[in-house]
Amino acid sequence: MSVNYYTEDEFWALEKPTIPERSQLFPLEPIGVGTLYVESLSGYIARLADCHTITTGELVLSKVIPLMRHKRSSVSSINIINHLFRDQDFFTSTNEKRIDIATTLIQALKELTWRQDLSCLWPLKWASIFFEFSILRLxxxxxxVCYDHWFVNNRVIYNPLLWLVNTIEECPEHDHQPLIEECPHCHEKFPPLSRYSRPGYCSICHLWLGSQKLNQLANEQTHSVDFWRQLLITPMHSHQSNKLVWQCMWFDDVDDLAANTPSDFLPPINEN
Ligand SMILES: [Zn+2]
Ligand SMILES: [Zn+2]
Structure with a gap:
């Protein structure tokens, strides 16, 4: 019986195949770009970490900070960590330094993910940042209700930037639903970016934050008076979108963002 040896077959070619260059981190698409529901930068970093099944702290320490240090060797790692996680340095820092670190963070993330649209996660007017970041919540x-709604509809759970703007006290989507800052389970507050940040979950006790009833119980007393006063003074057909545009006046090109925001905005389907 004859045996065929495929000596001429391309199978035996020893040339190295060309492997296309890839980004170091998954090029995760940011949510709501170009709309008022654009994702917050801190929330994006937390989702990116989740994609790689590591904690936000691990992602920041192993990938983001080394690259930021490379770009700004004059700033120490500890200094960057304290700024990102809002530890003591953040509060005593100058605005120029905060802007420098925020800009370097975006540059580093762009380089790691190869996504050029990440600048859109910081659509705040530059002038506003000079007010000591005072328009952003600590x-x-x-x-x-949004968390629950997205979960039930199998949507990606994310943190819109506008939840961090301190002039916005109620959810623009859900009338009279105050934005919550205190976890209904452990009663702690946590910064927008921390070592265990994960949209939809408490960074301290790691429990789900979308339980509407629990959150309502925690806030019933403090908000009941405001709720009824609001009902009395708010006209029945007040234009919600105009109110939102006014509340988002710190966003750059707020009119364009509002025009691009569909009234039934939902995050993308969760494919995991
Ligand atoms: Zn809502
Ligand atoms: Zn908690």
Whole structure:
């Protein structure tokens, strides 16, 4: 019986195949770009970490900070860590330094993910940042009804930037639902970016934050008076979108963002 040896077959070619270059991190698409529901930068970093099944702290320490250090060797790693996680340095820092670190963070993330649209996660007017970041909350805030709604509809759970703007006290999607800053389980507050950040979950006790009833119980007393006053003074047909545009006045190109925001905005389907 004759045996065929495929000596001429391309199978035996020893040339190295060309492997296309890839980004170091998964090029995760940010949510709501170009709309008022654009994702927050901190929330994006937490989702990116989740994609790689590591904690936000691990991602920041192993990938983001080394690259930021490479770009700004004059700033120490500890200094960057304290800024990102809002530890003591953040509060005593100058605005120029905060802007420098925020800009370097975006540059580093762009380089790691090869996504050029990440600048859109910081659509705040540059002038506003000079007010000591005072338009942004120090703690993460959320709407438990939105979290529940997205979960039930199998949507990606994410943190919109507007939840962090401190002029916005109620969810623009759910009338009279205050944005919550205190976990209904452990009663702690936590910064927008921390070592265990994960959208939809408490960074301290790691429990789900979308339980509307629990959150309502926690806030019933403090908000009941405001709720009824609001009902009395708010006209029945007040234009919600105009109110939102006014509340988002710190966003760059707020009119364009509002025009691009569908009234029934939902995050993308969760494919995991
Ligand atoms: Zn909501
Ligand atoms: Zn908690």
């Amino acid at each position: 703690h993460q805030a959320w709407c438990p």
